């Protein structure tokens with residue numbers, strides 16, 4: 001069944017692959033982005049997927065943006081909270097600003113994205129929430145106290161939302177990607193990245209489409225009894 005889907009950070013990286021997979025599954029997709037107008041315009045031109053610009057760290061912007069998407073495409077039944085940033089530094093060098101930026105975008109951004117769409121899902125008796133967490137939320141990572149805290153927090157969010165939404169036909173699940181070939185991972189210093197890849201039993205980075213396929217399944221009607229779960233897609237790097 002065709003539904004309206006919102007993918008935050010949906011014009012680049014893993015988010016772009018998710019937007020395309022949901023479109024291919026027949027859904028009407030709205031992809032948000034924070035600042036890169038050029039990449040968003042190119043993405044819309046190539047895919048036909050409409051993009052919207054707002055800062056997920058800002059509640060009022062998110063609420064207004066979601067109202068606009070619903071006015072354009074109809075009630076949002078599927079929310080994929082994917083937008084995220086890194087500000088990596090060893091803890092002794094991490095500034096309060098680096099901590100705050102990551103918490104505001106990655107964690108508060110999930111609240112800001114799901115909260116405005118939630119009442120409509122409850123009223124209609126259907127909803128699909130997928131939060132993109134990370135292997136580093138499961139195992140921690142040197143240099144990512146801030147990021148790992150948000151990604152571990154995502155798991156608490158979906159496990160709680162699952163319990164609140166289950167009786168209303170809403171599911172909330174997390175996907176924990178491992179290291180995926182995106183700009184975010186390519187920004188890790190090459191020597192560090194090579195060391196990380198050597199510790200992945202698959203011997204390679206994942207592809208964004210390998211994450212997108214997990215999301216497409218979780219938002220489908222077929223996944224109706226999967227609620228509060230975590231799918232790990234990390235090439236056997238870590239088991240939880």
Ligand code: CAA
Pocket residue numbers: 086088089090093133134135136141142143144147177178179180184185188189192196
């Ligand atoms: N384990 C143990 N020690 C480590 C280490 C590790 N993983 N990484 C670095 N160190 C050590 C260094 O060897 C160095 O030791 P010495 O002082 O004895 O030489 C010390 O830590 C400090 O290193 P630097 O001075 O080089 O520290 P830095 O200020 O340059 O910062 C860093 C280093 C930013 C943490 C860098 O190592 C880094 O970027 N690491 C990668 C972090 C990472 O994996 N990020 C994931 C990004 S992708 C993503 O987040 C997507 C996802 O979901 C998977």
